[in-house]
Amino acid sequence: MNSYDVAVIGGGPIGAVAARYAAATGARTLLVDQGDGSCEPACCAGLVSPRTPSLLGISSTGLLREIHGAIIHSPTGKQTEILSKKVKAIVLDRSALNRELVKLAAQAGVEVRHHTRAAITDQAKLQLSEQNRQYEAKARVVIGADGPRSMVASRFSLPSPPRFLAAVQATIVREARASDMVEIFFGTKIAPGFFAWAVPAKQEQLRVGLAATQGTDVNTLLNNLLSQHFPGQVISYVGGIIPVGTAAKTTTDGALIVGDAAGQVKPTSGGGIYTGGLCAKIAGEIAGYASLAEKTTNETLKEYEHRWQDKIGKELRFGLLAHRAFCGLSDAEIEAALAIINQPSILQAITEYGDIDYPSMLVSSLLSRQDLWPRLLSLIPALGGWEKFGNLAQLVISLEQPGRGREPKKQ
Numbered sequence: 284m285n286s287y288d289v290a291v292i293g294g295g296p297i298g299a300v301a302a303r304y305a306a307a308t309g310a311r312t313l314l315v316d317q318g319d320g321s322c323e324p325a326c327c328a329g330l331v332s333p334r335t336p337s338l339l340g341i342s343s344t345g346l347l348r349e350i351h352g353a354i355i356h357s358p359t360g361k362q363t364e365i366l367s368k369k370v371k372a373i374v375l376d377r378s379a380l381n382r383e384l385v386k387l388a389a390q391a392g393v394e395v396r397h398h399t400r401a402a403i404t405d406q407a408k409l410q411l412s413e414q415n416r417q418y419e420a421k422a423r424v425v426i427g428a429d430g431p432r433s434m435v436a437s438r439f440s441l442p443s444p445p446r447f448l449a450a451v452q453a454t455i456v457r458e459a460r461a462s463d464m465v466e467i468f469f470g471t472k473i474a475p476g477f478f479a480w481a482v483p484a485k486q487e488q489l490r491v492g493l494a495a496t497q498g499t500d501v502n503t504l505l506n507n508l509l510s511q512h513f514p515g516q517v518i519s520y521v522g523g524i525i526p527v528g529t530a531a532k533t534t535t536d537g538a539l540i541v542g543d544a545a546g547q548v549k550p551t552s553g554g555g556i557y558t559g560g561l562c563a564k565i566a567g568e569i570a571g572y573a574s575l576a577e578k579t580t581n582e583t584l585k586e587y588e589h590r591w592q593d594k595i596g597k598e599l600r601f602g603l604l605a606h607r608a609f610c611g612l613s614d615a616e617i618e619a620a621l622a623i624i625n626q627p628s629i630l631q632a633i634t635e636y637g638d639i640d641y642p643s644m645l646v647s648s649l650l651s652r653q654d655l656w657p658r659l660l661s662l663i664p665a666l667g668g669w670e671k672f673g674n675l676a677q678l679v680i681s682l683e684q685p686g687r688g689r690e691p692k693k694q
């Protein structure tokens with residue numbers, strides 16, 4: 284039976300980063316994925332902040348588009364354009380991203396096994412199944428990077444993220460209305476509890492998708508959106524779930540969870556590549572050092588949880604409050620809020636301070652602008668009154684204090 288210091292289950296973007304960082308400590312590391320390493324067809328729009336490639340240590344080969352702004356559609360179809368001179372986001376070729384991250388892991392010394400499904404036996408051993416053979420392996424630390432329905436979390440009795448959204452996306456043949464802008468659609472008849480999107484991808488390809496409260500018929504909603512706004516040949520359909528909120532505990536004796544498995548996803552956008560990547564580097568390092576020191580109990584591994592919480596915990600909690608405040612809005616309230624935002628002074632502030640990884644920075648920047656206070660005050664009733672708005676403001680203020688859990692780097 285092969286023995287490893289660290290075994291990473293799930294070779295998506297987050298598992299590949301965690302494995303690379305574990306191997307960099309000198310730990311003998313295994314990365315197992317049931318797919319072929321491309322994650323195709325990817326259940327992801329590939330939209331990330333411009334800071335993400337340097338965080339992940341990748342080249343620009345998979346870069347498809349630079350995004351400067353967004354066209355926002357209200358529930359009744361009114362449009363608001365937000366356009367910046369700066370690049371606000373980029374679109375990546377998701378399979379190129381995955382392949383590059385796995386290649387970097389292999390170059391760092393990780394043993395990569397594709398087309399291999401992992402299970403965990405009662406004795407915390409790994410049961411690995413390839414097409415024609417089954418075998419066992421041992422690891423001092425198991426990292427669960429196996430997505431939102433994590434087998435590793437459940438086998439090690441770690442909690443799952445508290446809530447999920449249902450999501451679906453089609454890639455269609457169609458040029459975007461503007462090649463450097465995304466489109467966002469709000470409304471309870473379009474995507475109840477979240478929003479729909481259209482993201483320009485490869486030349487003459489659009490990724491059109493939506494996420495909504497679980498139990499919603501997202502396929503019908505997507506077909507409605509496609510026929511109303513984006514007629515065109517469908518190349519592929521994918522469906523998935525998006526965690527909302529982080530798992531209450533992400534480490535235990537001999538195991539930790541990271542990425543979607545731990546709910547390390549921005550509740551305001553559903554994006555998990557940046558936040559998961561940030562946490563994966565810490566996960567790999569802590570797992571590597573702990574296994575080499577043969578100190579693999581929760582006492583040592585919980586340092587991972589302290590460190591990721593310190594980097595991004597408060598920002599994710601802010602996002603969750605913002606998500607909850609937004610989810611409860613009626614179409615009339617969304618319409619009213621968008622009408623208030625659709626003013627040159629506010630749009631200009633959003634263009635300047637908006638950051639898809641750190642939405643709280645926009646709120647704290649807006650709050651610091653006294654000239655905007657009259658408009659912001661008129662937003663309060665639309666956003667659910669003082670109770671919800673006050674909670675958000677309190678959290679933004681707490682983010683300014685030491686140990687913030689919010690660490691934006693330059694874009």
Ligand SMILES: Cc1cc2nc3c(=O)[nH]c(=O)nc-3n(C[C@H](O)[C@H](O)[C@H](O)COP(=O)(O)OP(=O)(O)OC[C@H]3O[C@@H](n4cnc5c(N)ncnc54)[C@H](O)[C@@H]3O)c2cc1C
Nearest residue numbers: 293295297317327328329330401430523542543554555556
């Ligand atoms: C429709 C949609 C659009 C999205 N768009 C964006 C976006 O634009 N930007 C963004 O940042 N995020 C986006 N996300 C979220 C993003 O895709 C995830 O946060 C990200 O993929 C999480 O990566 P991960 O490695 O944690 O999990 P995953 O990407 O889910 O990878 C988990 C891997 O584990 C493997 N696996 C699972 N179980 C086993 C097992 N037992 N044995 C072996 N292998 C196993 C799976 O095959 C898979 O390859 C989107 C999500 C959805 C659903």
